Amino acid sequence: MGCVHGKCCGRSPKSLDGDNGEFQDLGKYTCHGKHILANRSLDFVLVPSKNFRLEYSALTERGYYPDAPDKKNQDSFCIKKNIQGNPNVHFFGVFDGHGHFGTECSNFVKNRLIEILSGDPTLLDDPVKAYNSAFLSTNEELHNSDIDDSLSGTTAITVLVIGDKLYVANVGDSRAVIASKDGNQIISKDLSHDQTPFREDECERVKLCGARVLTVDQVEGKSDLSIQTWGDEETEGADPPRLWVENAMYPGTAFTRSVGDSEAERIGVIALPEVLTVQLTPNHLFFVVASDGVFEFLSSQTVVEMVSRYTDPRDACSAIAGESYKQWLQHETRTDDITIIIVHIKELSNVPTSLM
Incomplete structure (x- = not known):
């Protein structure tokens, strides 16, 4: 993604x-x-x-x-x-x-x-x-x-x-x-x-590192921010949960591990x-x-x-x-x-x- x-x-x-x-x-x-x-x-x-x-x-x-x-x-x-x-x-x-x-x-x-x-x-x-x-x-x-x-x-x-x-x-x-x-x-x-926010263990890990986990619609105010269950990748792939820093619209990664992404490392991407x-x-x-x-x-x-x-x-x-x-x-x-x-x-x- x-x-x-x-x-x-x-x-x-x-x-x-x-x-x-x-x-x-x-x-x-x-x-x-x-x-x-x-x-x-x-x-x-x-x-x-x-x-x-x-x-x-x-x-x-x-x-x-x-x-x-x-x-x-x-x-x-x-x-x-x-x-x-x-x-x-x-x-x-x-x-x-x-x-x-x-x-x-x-x-x-x-x-x-x-x-x-x-x-x-x-x-x-x-x-x-x-x-x-x-x-x-x-x-x-x-x-x-x-x-x-x-x-x-x-x-x-x-x-x-x-x-x-x-x-x-x-x-x-x-x-x-x-x-x-x-x-x-x-x-x-x-x-x-797959290491994504759909995985409960990975989702909780990045949250503990300060990540906001929200879909694009949630970040843009089109969906309820309190919703923290997203189904699975098969049914919710069009607008998956992503990782965001507090009070900003970046980096928006749909994965929880990668090589690079130095800004995302601040919120738990490893x-x-x-x-x-x-x-x-x-x-x-x-x-x-x-x-x-x-x-x-x-x-x-x-x-x-x-x-x-x-x-x-x-x-x-x-x-x-x-x-x-x-x-x-x-x-x-x-x-x-x-x-x-x-x-x-x-x-x-x-x-x-x-x-x-």
């Missing part, structure tokens, strides 16, 4: 051109027929310690804002293989910038987070501690950089693969989802939980991630890492079912981006930036292998 100041987007589908999150224009977009990533080979990486491989693809598409057609894509992503030279350690991350300098914040965090994480000698011994340290250090560096992050920043959803374990670190309202086979069904499981650990099993088929441009109108289960229809993650990326774009235009006059990484888990078995 970003902040009340909006996200910077433009109109033109883009796709991955290398593992650093850069992209190239591939012409007319379509969610049917051949995928728009067909001119590049399918990417994969081996995890030799557990004798399986990951096949993956990614796509980022600028949003469509009719009032600002030249706005930049504020999403970015990072795919980094063989962290610290270790063939069993790999990283996948999506970063959703917001505010006037959202693009700059997103790209700064994309680059520095993985650099700091890769340089941490404790990474393999204590991945959770290393994650926490990397996020907080990146946040501090962003504050001290030449980028004005007072009312700009980025969310971050990242997956670190270490052998057959996933470490999922989330800051904000993007999402990671894993798919499991259960008999004849494929079931989705969220690997992150860069400390929530980290979830997942032990992979042969029933796990794939995982998805995506910005809220995908999940605003598509449920986790819908996304998993769409991915399962395609053997090639390039096709699945294109189909989901296309459906997300369609859903946005059915509900809004614009679309958000849309970024998705799909990672298939191939040939994982229960057969023991040598330790890392």
Whole structure:
């Protein structure tokens, strides 16, 4: 959802051109027929310690804002293989910038987070501690950089693969989802939980830090200020509760954690991630890492079912981006930036292998 100041987007589908999150224009977009990533080979990486491989693809598409057609894509992503030279350690991350300098914040965090994480000698011994340290250090560096992050920043959803374990670190309202086979069904499981005022624990935490939690209508005097229940994101997404400083109409963030947003830090917005650990099993088929441009109108289960229809993650990326774009235009006059990484888990078995 970003902040009340909006996200910077433009109109033109883009796709991955290398593992650093850069992209190239591939012409007319379509969610049917051949995928728009067909001119590049399918990417994969081996995890030799557990004798399986990951096949993956990614796509980022600028949003469509009719009032600002030249706005930049504020999403970015990072795919980094063989962290610290270790063939069993790999990283996948999506970063959703917001505010006037959202693009700059997103790209700064994309680059520095993985650099700091890769340089941490404790990474393999204590991945959770290393994650926490990397996020907080990146946040501090962003504050001290030449980028004005007072009312700009980025969310971050990242997956670190270490052998057959996933470490999922989330800051904000993007999402990671894993798919499991259960008999004849494929079931989705969220690997992150959106950090927004809809969550009672997060709402109370920021209130204790001095945040006013109100919708835009409430701040503008159109709704009763005493109302402090907002339903859920599915039904109240059009005017969500936001965070405001006392007696002012800023920063208006619809999330409770981010990297950057130095003004919002005064009222409880923090860069400390929530980290979830997942032990992979042969029933796990794939995982998805995506910005809220995908999940605003598509449920986790819908996304998993769409991915399962395609053997090639390039096709699945294109189909989901296309459906997300369609859903946005059915509900809004614009679309958000849309970024998705799909990672298939191939040939994982229960057969023991040598330790890392």
